[in-house]
Each structure stands twice: as structure tokens, then as C-alpha cells.
Amino acid sequence: xxxxxxxxxRSTARLLSGWITSWGHEVxxxxxxxxxxxxxxxxxxxxxxxxxxMLPDRDGLEVCQQIRTLGxxxxxxxxxxxxxxxxxxxxxxxxxxxxxxxxxxVDPDELRARxxxxxxxxxxxxxxxxxxxxxxxxxxxxxxxxGLLPICAYCHSIRxxxxxxxxxxxxxxxxxxxxxxxxxxxxxxxxxxxxxxxxVLPE
Numbered sequence: 051x052x053x054x055x056x057x058x059x060r061s062t063a064r065l066l067s068g069w070i071t072s073w074g075h076e077v078x079x080x081x082x083x084x085x086x087x088x089x090x091x092x093x094x095x096x097x098x099x100x101x102x103x104m105l106p107d108r109d110g111l112e113v114c115q116q117i118r119t120l121g122x123x124x125x126x127x128x129x130x131x132x133x134x135x136x137x138x139x140x141x142x143x144x145x146x147x148x149x150x151x152x153x154x155x156v157d158p159d160e161l162r163a164r165x166x167x168x169x170x171x172x173x174x175x176x177x178x179x180x181x182x183x184x185x186x187x188x189x190x191x192x193x194x195x196x197g198l199l200p201i202c203a204y205c206h207s208i209r210x211x212x213x214x215x216x217x218x219x220x221x222x223x224x225x226x227x228x229x230x231x232x233x234x235x236x237x238x239x240x241x242x243x244x245x246x247x248x249x250v251l252p253e
Contacts, residue, residue, distance in 0.1 A: 051169050052076045054096035056086040056113065057131070058106050062154075066100060069158050073165065082106055083113035095123045098168050101148070103132035111146035118147040126175050127168035131156060 057063040067077045080086040083105045103110040129150040130143040143151050200209040207215040219230050
């Protein structure tokens with residue numbers, strides 16, 4: 051998992067980066083809100099963000115809101131880091147678009163547990179996105195006949211939009227995923243038998 055750490059205190063950034071790297075994740079560090087936003091111009095974009103509330107150039111919650119407007123490049127999970135612990139602060143962070151809230155100094159065990167939970171959520175979201183793409187692809191392959199079909203009253207050929215006539219089997223096969231297996235219906239069977247018997251009668 052690619053994780054962005056947005057922290058202006060370099061010693062804290064190094065500490066967090068060391069922990070997260072040792073847990074097997076890729077780490078990108080930004081020391082300001084502007085630097086954090088520029089990271090999302092690179093590929094692949096971070097999937098999870100650890101975002102300090104107090105940044106030198108702008109408010110961390112403002113950065114959180116801007117990150118949420120990045121559309122498909124936005125991370126799936128944002129964790130706000132702060133020394134504030136009031137209920138109103140928690141509500142403000144969540145309303146700004148954060149998914150988690152960790153109070154400094156960060157406990158490594160708690161951080162790791164939050165990252166595991168975030169990674170699990172990201173995996174679920176990715177599987178859901180893949181499933182949606184599969185369903186969209188399936189819908190694209192479903193071809194339906196709609197509207198009024200001009201059909202000959204005698205031979206039952208169908209006229210297409212270019213005014214060419216086609217046999218029913220040919221037209222339906224071309225415009226749907228249906229295939230045909232031919233047989234004889236009970237209504238037609240007696241007539242067909244009479245015609246066949248007439249053909250084999252001796253002169």
C-alpha cells in the first residue's frame with residue numbers, strides 16, 4: 051500500500067515513515083499542504099494519507115477537503131493526526147472528509163491497527179470497483195431489440211434501418227446474443243408431413 055505522510059515536523063515524519071516502512075508499505079512524505087496536493091499529480095496516487103492538522107501553509111482540514119475533490123485520484127482512506135482530542139475536533143475532522151482520527155503522540159500499535167483496517171477497507175472498495183466494471187462490461191454486451199420492426203406479412207423477413215430485408219434468424223442473430231436451433235412446431239408438422247408424403251408417392 052502506498053501511504054502519504056503529511057507532517058511538517060521532520061522528526062515525527064521520520065518516525066512515522068520508519069514504522070510504516072517496516073510494516074511493508076511504501077511511504078511518500080510531504081512537509082506542507084501544497085506539497086501533499088502535488089503528490090497526487092504522480093502515479094500511482096497514494097491510497098492512504100496520514101494528515102497532520104497543523105501545517106505551515108494551510109489548515110490540515112482544508113487540505114483534507116481539497117484531497118476529497120480529486121475524484122478518481124483521491125485516496126480511499128485519510129487519517130488526521132493532531133494533538134487535539136475534543137469531541138468537536140473529531141466531528142470537524144470527519145466532516146472535512148477524514149475517515150480516522152489519531153491523537154498525538156501516536157502509539158505505533160494503534161497506528162498499525164488503523165492502517166490494517168484502512169487496507170482492508172481499500173481492498174473491499176477495489177473489489178467493488180472491479181465488480182462494477184465487470185457488470186458494466188456485461189451490460190455493454192447485452193444487445194436488445196427495441197422499437198418497431200417492419201416485417202413482411204408473407205415471408206416474415208425483417209427490414210433494417212438501411213431498408214434491406216433479412217431473414218428473421220439472420221436479423222435476430224446479428225442484433226442479439228441469441229442463437230437458433232431449428233425444429234418443426236406441432237401446427238406445421240401435419241402440413242410438412244403431407245408435403246413430404248406427396249413428394250415420395252409413385253407416379
